[in-house]
Amino acid sequence: MxxxxxxxxxxxxxxxxxxxxxxxxxxxxxxxxxxxxxxxxxxxxxxxxxxxxxxxxxxxxxxxxxxxxxxxxxxxxxxxxxxxxxxxxxxxxxxxxxxxxxxxxxxxxxxxxxxxxxxxxxxxxxxxxxxxxxxxxxxxxxxxxxxxxxxxxxxxxxxxxxxxxxxxxxxxxxxxxxxxxxxxxxxxxxxxxxxxxxxxxxxxxxxxxxxxxxxxxxxxxxxxxxxxxxxxxxxxxxxxxxIGTMNRLTGSVSNGTFTCKAGGIAWPEAPSSATEILFRPEDIRVVESGEATGLKGTVAAAFFLGDRTRLFVDVGEAQPLVIESTARRDFSHGDRVGLAIDPRGLLVL
Amino acid sequence: MRHETRRLILLLLPAGIVFAAFFLLPMARLFFIGGSGKTGWAAYAAILTDSLYLDSLLSTMAVAAATTAATLVISGISGVFLQRHKFPGNALLVSMLTFPLAFPGVVIGFMVIMLAGRQGLIGQVTQALTGEKLVFAYTIAGLFMGYVYFSIPRTILTVMAAAEKLDPKLEEAARSLGASPWRVLLDVIIPGLKPAFISAGAICFATAVGAFGTAFTLAAKINVLPMVIYTEFTLSANIAMAAALSFVLGIVTWLVLAVARTAAGSSVAAAG
CATH class of the missing domain: 3.40.50.300 (P-loop containing nucleotide triphosphate hydrolases)
Structure with a gap:
């Protein structure tokens, strides 16, 4: 062979x-x-x-x-x-x-x-x-x-x-x-x-x-x-x-925090000139209620796919964020959710 | 169910009437007239025993076959070339090539005489070059040339249409497997054009068998079957013999085409 x-x-x-x-x-x-x-x-x-x-x-x-x-x-x-x-x-x-x-x-x-x-x-x-x-x-x-x-x-x-x-x-x-x-x-x-x-x-x-x-x-x-x-x-x-799906947030950097319309993301290594950050859906998650969070958004659409739920979350940008959630939770349109982003997945291009 | 049958019969009627009126009845009548002469049914036997008739039948078939072969080679090469290479004047050239379609056989014969006759172009050129005048318009070669000339327009468009449908990826696949341009021609292009060659070739052959005007114009030493039929009919007033020859000419042509189709049939079916 x-x-x-x-x-x-x-x-x-x-x-x-x-x-x-x-x-x-x-x-x-x-x-x-x-x-x-x-x-x-x-x-x-x-x-x-x-x-x-x-x-x-x-x-x-x-x-x-x-x-x-x-x-x-x-x-x-x-x-x-x-x-x-x-x-x-x-x-x-x-x-x-x-x-x-x-x-x-x-x-x-x-x-x-x-x-x-x-x-x-x-x-x-x-x-x-x-x-x-x-x-x-x-x-x-x-x-x-x-x-x-x-x-x-x-x-x-x-x-x-x-x-x-x-x-x-x-x-x-x-x-x-x-x-x-x-x-x-x-x-x-x-x-x-x-x-x-x-x-x-x-x-x-x-x-x-x-x-x-x-x-x-x-x-x-x-x-x-x-x-x-x-x-x-x-x-x-x-x-x-x-290649793949990319999320995008626009804003500015000051004191190791990227600030956008939906809130702030702690990112110590942030380049000071960054006005836009990109990240994959797997690097962002919906936080449990009660957990501290800097970012907030509104669920625009939720598609239950069996093993996970694909969420489109409006954060005041031109495009909603795409999030893959494995939480055992029933999302519906209009829900306010807290979001957390893993800074290791952040890109500036 | 009975209603359906009646509808089918009704639909078949026009074709049936045309077939009976213009083919079956005249052919049957022709067949019987062929046997009604002084010699009776022996007229049919004479076609095979009388060397005048047999020779003319065989030379008619030979000229038609040679014409078909030459026409397919020329149309195949030119058709594929014209389809593949678009250059300024391409469309004009294609329409010029189909020009002779409108000419009656007499005009074609006249053109052959102008080219290869006693005062023809080829004669003048050969005389200037070698001192000897080449004249072949009044021989079987002149007839062959005229037939090829009027057959090309009948085949080249069919070949071009088929060439357009050839998948260039097939040729690239063959080349990637090591095939030389010659092998690509043999293994991909010719098989791809085969159905077009068969249908165009059949029309070409049948037209060449029955062509009369060209042969009539070039008259001299040519003895093709349509000329013999004409002579029997008008000059000798041997209507029975003319009918017998006509009948046999039709049958033989039909047989040759049927055999050619069957021989090619299996591979055509395989070509999908």
């Missing part, structure tokens, strides 16, 4: 920008180093340049003059995709409709003139690995979306590529299937130990799969880091707000 044949490759981009013939700048000059065997997720809204970057790595696009793509230190900038030995998985599956499932999976090996017996063995191995052995002789139009993406993965891996490139592979699937396949892809990438690049606009997918996440915005890298770093220490407001 761990057999990819080829040693995982390290990939480096230096000064890679991309301008399309119509003058659109899809990608600003970019430098990026991807370690061998690592799973890197390119995350961002549509039009942020993540797919363009993937296509430059794949060899489907060439960077503007001056840009370089290196595989294990070797310049492959002008090497077309068919000579780079990379596996690709597309959102639209892109399976060959004129071939069976087995024909699709064995295609890359047939191109490489591998003897028939070996192709057959490798195809059965792939079918078993993706748990689709019974579909071997089916036509593509007889498969469901989830089955098609399994075939596409098997087809890409069968040739033992040096890197696996996945372009929004789960976007076309329904939510439940997406979760199942995400788990499968995760364990697949771990067991193969292959260098993988995964493009998505779904932050939950990015957090779950990526060893590192490259957050992109307007053709630029906004931040590169481990999922935890990106979430807890976002470098820009864009990253902070694109």
């Amino acid at each position: 761990t057999d990819t044949g080829n040693k995982p490759v390290s990939i480096a981009l230096t000064n890679c920008s991309k301008t399309f013939p119509d003058g659109t700048r899809a990608l600003e000059p970019l430098d990026l180093a991807i370690h061998a065997g690592e799973t890197v997720v390119f995350l961002g809204p549509s039009g942020c340049g993540k797919t363009t970057t993937l296509r430059i790595i794949a060899g489907l696009e060439e960077p503007d003059a001056g840009g370089k793509v290196l595989f294990d230190g070797v310049d492959v900038t002008h090497l077309p995709i068919e000579q780079r030995n990379v596996g690709m998985v597309f959102q639209s599956y892109a399976l060959f409709p004129n071939m069976t499932v087995a024909g699709n999976i064995g295609y890359g090996l047939k191109i490489r003139k591998v003897p028939d017996a070996q192709i057959k063995a490798r195809v059965s191995e792939m079918l078993a690995m993706m748990q689709i052995t019974r579909l071997a002789d089916r036509r593509i139009d007889q498969l469901s979306g989830g089955q098609r993406q399994r075939v596409a993965l098997a087809r890409a891996i069968a040739v033992r590529p040096r890197a696996l490139l996945l372009d929004e592979p789960l976007t076309a699937l329904d939510a439940k299937l997406r979760d199942t396949l995400r788990l499968e892809i995760d364990s697949l990438l771990r067991s193969l130990g292959i260098t993988a690049i995964y493009v998505t606009h779904d932050q939950a997918e990015a957090m779950a799969l990526g060893d590192r996440i490259v957050v992109m915005e307007h053709g630029r890298v906004a931040q590169i880091g481990k999922p935890r770093e990106i979430y807890q220490r976002p470098a820009t407001r864009f990253v902070a707000e694109f």
Whole structure:
């Protein structure tokens, strides 16, 4: 199962920008180093340049003059995709409709003139690995979306590529299937130990799969880091707000206290220039009655989710605060609540 | 239930009437006229035994097949190119390529003569270059050229429409698996265009079999079946033979197309 044949490759981009013939700048000059065997997720809204970057790595696009793509230190900038030995998985599956499932999976090996017996063995191995052995002789139009993406993965891996490139592979699937396949892809990438690049606009997918996440915005890298770093220490407001939920309070700092409309927060390390603080829903809680508190708000909406209650609390700001409460308490609209914020979760950007 | 049946019969009626009036009855009549001549039913046998008829039947099929093959190659390459590469004048070029649709066969024949006839352009150029005049307008090659010329507009639009529906991701997937441009053509583009090739090719073949005007204009040494039918009908007044030949021409064309469709059928179905 761990057999990819080829040693995982390290990939480096230096000064890679991309301008399309119509003058659109899809990608600003970019430098990026991807370690061998690592799973890197390119995350961002549509039009942020993540797919363009993937296509430059794949060899489907060439960077503007001056840009370089290196595989294990070797310049492959002008090497077309068919000579780079990379596996690709597309959102639209892109399976060959004129071939069976087995024909699709064995295609890359047939191109490489591998003897028939070996192709057959490798195809059965792939079918078993993706748990689709019974579909071997089916036509593509007889498969469901989830089955098609399994075939596409098997087809890409069968040739033992040096890197696996996945372009929004789960976007076309329904939510439940997406979760199942995400788990499968995760364990697949771990067991193969292959260098993988995964493009998505779904932050939950990015957090779950990526060893590192490259957050992109307007053709630029906004931040590169481990999922935890990106979430807890976002470098820009864009990253902070694109990933997860962010609460925001405006006010001013004096004597180690941040004061806003709803009250004051004791924060000894507060930078004196801060006029806005950001924090995650898990860093704020509703205090028990009787507990001392500096912040007060009014419940604008409460949604009981079973294990917790999601509260929207009005504190006189443009946006209500989002709070996840696990208290065994029945909140209702208009309740006055005391709030406490963990200063360790406070960010100034 | 009975009501439903009556409704279906009613809906079938227009097609049934047209089929009977314009196809079944004339074909049946043609078939019987074919057997009503001096030689009786032997007229049908003559098509296979008389070398004049058999040769003309075979050369008609050969020219039509060659025309279809050449047209599909040319339309396939140009159609995919014009669909993929938009350049200034692209739309104009496409509409120019479909221009010959309106020309009667006589005009096409005339154009072939102007190009490859005794005073034609090709003749003048070859004479200047080699001292010998190349003239082929009045041979089967001239006929072939004229047929290809009027077949291209009939196929190129179909091919372009099909090329537009080809998923570029399929080609990228094939390339990522190591396929050269040539393999991409064989494994992705041609299978993707196959249904269009079959339907356009069928029309192309049938039109080439029945084309008369071009052959008539280029007359000289060409002996395609529509010309033979014309000669039997008007000059020899051998109406029975003309009818027999017409009937066989229709049946053979239909058979060739049916066989081609069946042969391609399984893979077309697989292409979904």
